[in-house]
Amino acid sequence: MISTQLPAIVLLLTLLSAPICSMIRNGDHAWKLAMFAVWLSVAAAFALMSQVWGGTTLSYHMGGWPPPWGIEVRVDELSALVLILITLFGALVISALRESLRTVMRSHRHSLYYATFLLCMAALIGITITGDAFNVFVFLEISSLSTYALIARGRDRRALVAAFRYLIMGTIGATFILIAIGFMYMVTGTLNMADLAQRLPEHADNKVIQASFAFFTVGIALKVAVFPLHYWLPNAYTYAPKATTAFLAATATKVALYVMIRFIFDVYGVEFSFSQMRLDMLLIPLSIAGILLGSMTAIFQSDVKRLLAWSSVAQLGYMVLGVALLNTSGLTSAVTHMFNHAMMKAGLFLALAAMIYRVGSSNLRDLAGIGRTMPLTTAAFVILGAGLVGVPLTAGFISKWYLVSAALDKGWLPLAALLIISSLMALAYIAKIVDAAYFQPVPDQHQNVRDVPVSILTPVWVFALLTIYFGIDTRMTAGVAERVAQALLSVAS
């Protein structure tokens, strides 16, 4: 009974608890409600995954109206994986949030913060499960607006500028996507994604559809932060309040990437996107540039938050590259890395937030010797960092392996070599942090720093252990990703 309603439940849990949260005056109670809602959504997401496991697609008709007139909710393995990503990592961040917020803002504001957070999560969930192109836009806007609010809550005044810049860029991106959807609607008269997919091929030579594709590409590239449209990202990540960054880094760009994959492969179709519009010619060079530039810039950062943000630019490059390589290994790598990177980056930002919680700064100078003052947090940070580099037995290794295999499958040796070089760059910037943490003397003012409370430490370690777990058992990540990749690619051929 309830299992057939799951696609609606997973969305409504967070969507409905958001306004309730905003009405609760007591921050602690709001947090408890938020916790209850998100952890239930995690359960719902896993239940959905088990329902679609193996490659089935669930179609749920909102309010009982059949598509293409009513709103359709579609869940397949790809969206179930993204759902788990959003809910699980979001829930872990929320678990740490209560303690972490205490030092940032007064407690009566907490409930509003949780409400915004939940709203953002609900919007991301909505994007993931909806089968309706216009809904994607609506949810994208909700998520963007709530993200602006989340970023602007930072104590640092520069957070306002960062939020404003993100607002401008995000709005341009969203507008472009809206134009793209409008054009499609103009030509086909439908907004249902499955319906669009059926009707679009006959209009492949229509200039309006081609323009729609161009608008969509630019718009979504902005949201994914594909080089050279990545400029909003480092600032937004750096100035957002601590733990929020962990959530944003894990989810926002990943969901945008999901939309990109969904539209390019399912709505526009592989044939149209790659054979006719030659999207790969655009994305491959750009993603490579993003990988190299992001890694290189990361090496020279002295602020760890900014360093991790630039590393995100590079890592998103990996995912886009995986999509653009257009073979099973590449797409598997993209989807796997979407999940793995979300996990590792969220963990890293959360661990960093824990350090900032004690030290009050994310500058390398202040983090010197932190391996001795906060051994548990730093150890988790190192595990997660190893994942980012792609050390075997961590999740990062799996996705890198598939990506390099994809390059080699195409016979592109220089690209494979380039990817290895970029791994070495990742090693360089992680080693820089490790070096400071373990081999430099503790500054005088931080002598009596201790490890963070258990309520922050536990989520951090869960992320670290998951990174190892998904480096060994990959049925849910690479296994699903491989099936998804085969399904997405076979649609066209």
Place this chain on the structure above:
Amino acid sequence: MTMPTLMLLTLIIPLVGGVLLTFQTNANTRDIISLVTASVLFLVVLGIYPGVLSGQSEALILAEPITGLAFSLQAEPLGLLFATVASGLWILTTIYGIGYMRGNNETNQTRFFFCFAISIAAAMGIAFAGNLITLFVFYEMLTLATYPLVTHKGNEDARRGGRVYLGILMFTSIGFLLFAILWTYSLTGTTDFTPGGILQGNASPTIALILLTLFAFGTGKAALMPFHRWLPAAMVAPTPVSALLHAVAVVKAGVFTVLKITVYVFGIDFIADTGAGTIVLWVAAFTLTAASIVALTKDNLKARLAYSTVGQLSYVVVGAMLANAAGIIGAAMQIAMHAMGKITLFFCAGAIYVATHKTNISQLDGLGHKMPFTFAAFFIGSVSIIGLPPMGGAWSKWFLLMGSADAQQWILIGLLLLSSLLNIAYLLPIVGRGFFRPLPAQDAAQYTAGTIQEAPINCVVPLCLTAAGCVALFLFGDAIYEFLQPVFTVAEPAGPAQ
């Protein structure tokens, strides 16, 4: 017990031992745990012999994250030989280490023995790795576990050495080794070590040449020039670390990796047919000559021994690249023989340091009469390294020369002989100084004339045992030869064995 269980135990025992000893506050119980762990490990490794001798090759799959890419263990003669050497010498090093660390009042002894145990577990993993990726994981684990040991002293010097150590080893392994592994996987769809090799028919001669070069340089632990700098840099570590890890476990893990890749990934026939080893062969030949010459110029005893190690490692690589039976057997023997000889020399260097706090060769005048056991052992170890009978080293050098002759590499034979002469030139004068020069006047005052003033007994006994081992290996050279034979008899019928 079955083979898979035993192999798993070789990983678990040192790990458990390492964890157990971190909980001990009493130094004596901690040291007993170290010793028991080492002994039990050695017995377990010995327990694997019957299985391997009877030709069992049961694999143990630990996990399989990507289809066709498992973490698996599998025993075969080469790996078992390496495991025996590493675990056997671990017992002696533990005894020696206890004496050395206490004699020098070193700090953080628990961390020291813990990292030591982890390193041994990694070495066992390398020895029994069933495919390239498993080997790579343990290879990196060994690098990371030995890093705290290298920087043990914690001063600026140790940190600088540690950076070079980690930098070179990580750079080469990720930049070249991992790349070569990925490439191999992409060419063949597997990374399993298979008798006869997996690349035959999957790679053109040019690709084979590039791949093998990548593998050889990627294995930074094999210390081929120009990636040898980490080894002298690692000498800032306490002497037991230099002795077991940088004369046995770590460096031998490197050359063992090269050897194993040659035999089980390329297959010696494939290398011989395509000439894939050419570049590496000459780089190694250059390294073994150049390193010997550099060793001549070093006055610091440990630095001289380090360069000597760089040179001796290249013998193994040369043997592997010769790609014939005599060459491979010579290379495998060199792993065991050099281990026994070099650990003796390092034990001696450490004993001299504990007893007199002297580190330079020019300070050793006349010490032979004060420390006769140490210097006698040093002499025996030196002769074994040089490769003269009646020491074990004679066999490996002999087979390497035979291999070169089989491959008709006459220049190489000349270089090998020249290098042996150089070995004499940089090793024997050390012993000569000890016995034939008088004690300097200011030193003589500290000693009572006519008495022996050796290092603690814990240090002296192990070095006498390893010196005896050098002689024993000469006597049992034939047994090792017989044991290694299956590597080739299995290799001949090419094709998948399992």
